[in-house]
Amino acid sequence: MVEPVHQDFRKREILYSLALWLLSLILPDPQLHYRREYGLRWRDLFYLLAILLLPLLFSDPHFHHLMVLAGIHGILALGLTLFLGYGGQISLGHAAFFGIGTYTTAILTTRHGWPPFLAFWASGMVASLFAYLIGKPLLKLKGYFLALATLGFGEIFLVLIKESASLTGGVIGIFGIPWFSIAGLVFDTYLKQYYLVWIVLIGLVLFTKNLIRSKVGRAYMAVATSEDAASSVGIHVSRIKLEAFMVGAFYAGLAGSLFACVMSTATPETFSLNLSVLIVMMVILGGMGNLYGPIVGAIFLTWLIDTLAQYQDYSLPLYGVILILLLIFFPDGMGTRLRVRLIYLISYWGRKKRREKVNL
Amino acid sequence: MAFLKIQGVTKNYEGVKALDRVSFEVKQGTIKGLMGPNGAGKSTLFHLISGIEKPDLGKIFFKEKEITSLKPHEISLMGIGRTFQTLQVWGNMTVVENVMTAMHSRLRGGVLSSGLWLPWIKREEDRAMKEAKEILEFLGLFGRWKWFAGQLSYSEQRILEIGRALGTRPELLLLDEPAAGLTYGEAKDLSERLDQLRKKGITILLIEHHMGMMMEIADEIVVLSNGILIAEGTPEQIRTHPRVIEAYLKRGRQGCSESEN
Amino acid sequence: MELLQIIPQFFVSGLTFGAIYSLVALGFVTIARASQIINFAQGEFVMLGGMVTFFFIKSVRLPYLLSAFLAIGVVIGLGFLLHLLVIYPLRKASLPILLLATLGASLFLSSSSALFFGTLPKALPPFSGKDLIEIGGVSLSAQSLFVLIATFFVLFLLYLLSHHTHLGKAMEASSTDPLGADLCGISRHLMTFLAFGVSSGIGALAGIFITPLFYVSYHSGTLIGLKGFISAVIGGWGKYGGAILGGFILGVAESLSIAFIPAGYKDGVAFLILLLILYFRPKGILGSPFIDSRRW
Numbered sequence: 013m014v015e016p017v018h019q020d021f022r023k024r025e026i027l028y029s030l031a032l033w034l035l036s037l038i039l040p041d042p043q044l045h046y047r048r049e050y051g052l053r054w055r056d057l058f059y060l061l062a063i064l065l066l067p068l069l070f071s072d073p074h075f076h077h078l079m080v081l082a083g084i085h086g087i088l089a090l091g092l093t094l095f096l097g098y099g100g101q102i103s104l105g106h107a108a109f110f111g112i113g114t115y116t117t118a119i120l121t122t123r124h125g126w127p128p129f130l131a132f133w134a135s136g137m138v139a140s141l142f143a144y145l146i147g148k149p150l151l152k153l154k155g156y157f158l159a160l161a162t163l164g165f166g167e168i169f170l171v172l173i174k175e176s177a178s179l180t181g182g183v184i185g186i187f188g189i190p191w192f193s194i195a196g197l198v199f200d201t202y203l204k205q206y207y208l209v210w211i212v213l214i215g216l217v218l219f220t221k222n223l224i225r226s227k228v229g230r231a232y233m234a235v236a237t238s239e240d241a242a243s244s245v246g247i248h249v250s251r252i253k254l255e256a257f258m259v260g261a262f263y264a265g266l267a268g269s270l271f272a273c274v275m276s277t278a279t280p281e282t283f284s285l286n287l288s289v290l291i292v293m294m295v296i297l298g299g300m301g302n303l304y305g306p307i308v309g310a311i312f313l314t315w316l317i318d319t320l321a322q323y324q325d326y327s328l329p330l331y332g333v334i335l336i337l338l339l340i341f342f343p344d345g346m347g348t349r350l351r352v353r354l355i356y357l358i359s360y361w362g363r364k365k366r367r368e369k370v371n372l
Numbered sequence: 373m374a375f376l377k378i379q380g381v382t383k384n385y386e387g388v389k390a391l392d393r394v395s396f397e398v399k400q401g402t403i404k405g406l407m408g409p410n411g412a413g414k415s416t417l418f419h420l421i422s423g424i425e426k427p428d429l430g431k432i433f434f435k436e437k438e439i440t441s442l443k444p445h446e447i448s449l450m451g452i453g454r455t456f457q458t459l460q461v462w463g464n465m466t467v468v469e470n471v472m473t474a475m476h477s478r479l480r481g482g483v484l485s486s487g488l489w490l491p492w493i494k495r496e497e498d499r500a501m502k503e504a505k506e507i508l509e510f511l512g513l514f515g516r517w518k519w520f521a522g523q524l525s526y527s528e529q530r531i532l533e534i535g536r537a538l539g540t541r542p543e544l545l546l547l548d549e550p551a552a553g554l555t556y557g558e559a560k561d562l563s564e565r566l567d568q569l570r571k572k573g574i575t576i577l578l579i580e581h582h583m584g585m586m587m588e589i590a591d592e593i594v595v596l597s598n599g600i601l602i603a604e605g606t607p608e609q610i611r612t613h614p615r616v617i618e619a620y621l622k623r624g625r626q627g628c629s630e631s632e633n
Numbered sequence: 634m635e636l637l638q639i640i641p642q643f644f645v646s647g648l649t650f651g652a653i654y655s656l657v658a659l660g661f662v663t664i665a666r667a668s669q670i671i672n673f674a675q676g677e678f679v680m681l682g683g684m685v686t687f688f689f690i691k692s693v694r695l696p697y698l699l700s701a702f703l704a705i706g707v708v709i710g711l712g713f714l715l716h717l718l719v720i721y722p723l724r725k726a727s728l729p730i731l732l733l734a735t736l737g738a739s740l741f742l743s744s745s746s747a748l749f750f751g752t753l754p755k756a757l758p759p760f761s762g763k764d765l766i767e768i769g770g771v772s773l774s775a776q777s778l779f780v781l782i783a784t785f786f787v788l789f790l791l792y793l794l795s796h797h798t799h800l801g802k803a804m805e806a807s808s809t810d811p812l813g814a815d816l817c818g819i820s821r822h823l824m825t826f827l828a829f830g831v832s833s834g835i836g837a838l839a840g841i842f843i844t845p846l847f848y849v850s851y852h853s854g855t856l857i858g859l860k861g862f863i864s865a866v867i868g869g870w871g872k873y874g875g876a877i878l879g880g881f882i883l884g885v886a887e888s889l890s891i892a893f894i895p896a897g898y899k900d901g902v903a904f905l906i907l908l909l910i911l912y913f914r915p916k917g918i919l920g921s922p923f924i925d926s927r928r929w
Binding site: 096102104149150152153155156157159160161163164165167168171172175285286289292293296325326328329331332333335336339340343 | 671718719722723726727728729730732733734736737738739740741742743744745747748855856859862863866895898900901903904905907908911912915
């Protein structure tokens with residue numbers, strides 16, 4: 013801390029320093045290479061408490077609903093981040109796995125009477141299975157071609173869903189999906205769904221953390237940086253890529269299942285390219301190689317879309333423009349250098365005052 | 373038994389003959405040097421041995437088994453490790469993680485068990501870290517084990533690559549210009565370490581331009597020029613071999629104005 | 634029996650669509666040859682070609698030909714803007730970012746078009762009346778013939794551009810080796826800028842051709858763009874000839890498929906062919922100078 017020149021500086025300086033210290037406590041560290049969060053820190057406890065207590069502080073049901081969606085998007089982003097953020101591969105068809113999860117749960121619960129809890133896990137596994145079938149040929153591609161092929165897969169999936177009316181209800185979709193329930197506890201209000209979704213998310217975050225710091229995570233990062241080097245140490249590159257793809261799809265399937273139980277309907281329009289793009293944006297804005305980042309990205313983008321919805325016809329064009337602007341200004345993720353940028357911003361006043369004083 | 377046998381290997385790249393019917397053998401427990409002016413095909417040969425490329429003609433045998441058409445990770449599992457001429461260190465992982473990744477195939481565990489962090493996963497991780505640290509200590513990088521690999525200096529990264537290759541517990545090590553960019557003292561340290569590796573029974577195939585190091589440490593040397601094997605023998609024999617001198621000096625004397633020979 | 638009679642008809646209509654896909658594919662290839670960027674908004678340029686022409690005809694009441702030319706001009710301007718506002722600021726960005734940025738632009742263009750021009754599909758009158766020409770038992774509209782001829786003409790012009798003009802060679806150079814091109818005084822960004830203009834112009838032309846045959850609405854861009862890209866990949870990525878070949882193959886295959894599978898799946902045919910090609914011969918039919926097929 014700089015020694016204040018005049019007494020009237022002191023109060024402001026202390027206030028700034030306090031604000032900065034508080035901020036540094038709750039914001040994630042600025043990225044240094046790809047920072048990985050090992051173990052648990054106090055900051056994680058803070059996040060946990062914030063998530064658990066948040067809905068009690070704000071009891072607006074619309075807010076709850078929004079956060080439920082944000083949580084589901086968070087699970088999607090988390091799954092994709094393994095493949096895209098740590099694994100360095102591009103997938104523009106991830107929404108398809110989300111859709112597969114939703115429809116699996118829809119079909120199993122409405123037509124075959126499965127309990128939602130079992131359908132939940134089944135959705136994940138079915139999505140993974142599709143990922144295996146699609147990934148095996150597709151993952152031989154790299155860069156733009158992989159992106160294109162996954163995009164193509166996403167579109168085919170949409171076409172297939174719309175056409176197989178007997179299985180999926182075609183363009184209309186499937187109605188009447190029951191609420192999620194475990195052992196008698198039914199999640200029928202937004203508040204309960206909030207806790208359901210976020211606890212699943214927290215569980216998956218812990219799981220993913222463990223993956224990242226184990227040999228699995230190292231293998232993904234190795235393949236992303238240099239496939240030649242990875243194969244030279246015995247890593248089966250194509251199998252690792254497929255594995256990351258399948259894990260990401262599994263998460264998406266789980267997210268889809270939760271979505272079905274929250275929305276009670278499954279319609280094809282939800283699984284469009286726009287959603288795939290949205291999920292990739294969440295990962296990019298959160299920062300590649302970051303674990304919490306994409307979740308924050310999910311919350312931010314969910315909120316953004318909700319805010320834009322009120323502009324009706326202008327919402328999509330605005331969305332497109334904002335997307336482009338975000339990419340131009342935050343290519344490394346919004347959290348990168350965020351602390352530094354905020355410090356710069358907050359300290360602006362102090363520096364301006366100091367400059368004025370000096371110029372006297 | 374010939375530990376590593378290269379037999380009649382030919383490789384073409386879009387009209388350029390990178391390797392032309394090259395054949396030689398490497399005995400177990402020795403250090404074989406691979407020399408030649410730039411463009412002689414040395415790194416190409418490494419790519420062929422390690423499986424990243426396939427030869428157009430010829431075969432490669434390791435411990436009497438043919439490895440010509442195996443995939444790179446399969447070849448690594450057979451006990452061949454390598455470094456790269458263009459540094460391929462994983463800069464966004466820590467130094468110790470770089471070496472630990474090399475133990476991937478020897479560690480137990482899959483997605484499910486790692487994600488749930490079952491007790492034996494922790495044991496495997498600790499074991500891997502211990503072994504990785506031992507390798508780093510052997511190479512003199514122990515002090516930096518927590519650093520990100522991208523933060524190391526260039527020469528340290530080169531040594532890290534060797535450490536990573538050692539992480540696979542190889543029986544044959546392919547080193548591509550490990551002493552590039554090293555100072556004289558560092559190169560001497562490296563020589564000593566390679567010697568220690570040889571004493572432990574690891575066979576080494578070494579590409580190097582550092583003549584002093586090569587002559588001192590190699591048991592035998594093979595010389596390539598424009599893809600053709602022009603000489604093979606002990607360092608003494610190579611030093612005075614007329615064709616070798618011609619290959620190296622001809623370039624210097626007549627310069628680039630001479631058409632591709 | 635019946636099938637045999639219908640197939641030639643489908644084949645011919647497939648050629649027409651093939652020509653349009655070829656034009657779109659040429660747009661992609663032009664940009665890729667200058668800069669290794671793939672412009673996902675290409676389909677929107679096609680759509681806008683038709684839309685803006687319609688706007689000029691119906692709302693501003695200009696004659697057909699003038700509207701068409703103005704529309705092409707407007708779309709070329711949009712192409713330039715796209716480069717300046719999106720591509721240039723991201724010149725140092727990594728692959729996923731560029732991808733998403735062009736997707737964002739595509740979204741912006743399609744939704745703005747819905748805003749400006751309304752959401753109803755638009756159609757344009759054909760160029761020379763609705764007459765059908767009979768050739769060997771197969772009827773072909775004058776429009777289709779016109780489209781086919783025009784496509785080859787554009788191909789010819791592009792060929793001249795890239796092989797026989799200084800500019801064309803400069804564009805290729807900056808794609809193959811940006812640093813080298815820079816050192817020779819070729820501005821990579823200028824090349825990309827021009828490439829965007831050329832490809833958006835080609836796209837607009839394709840749009841004007843397709844609108845008389847098929848409705849165009851604000852969301853047609855995405856699918857057309859994708860099919861154009863797929864055509865370019867099928868034929869051999871990066872080659873003008875490949876774009877044309879791929880376009881025709883896709884057009885014909887799609888048309889023929891209607892005879893065998895329900896119409897709703899038609900769009901899926903394109904992606905199926907894409908997956909097949911990428912799996913069995915990623916370089917495309919004519920091969921590609923850009924794809925390194927090492928260890929596919």
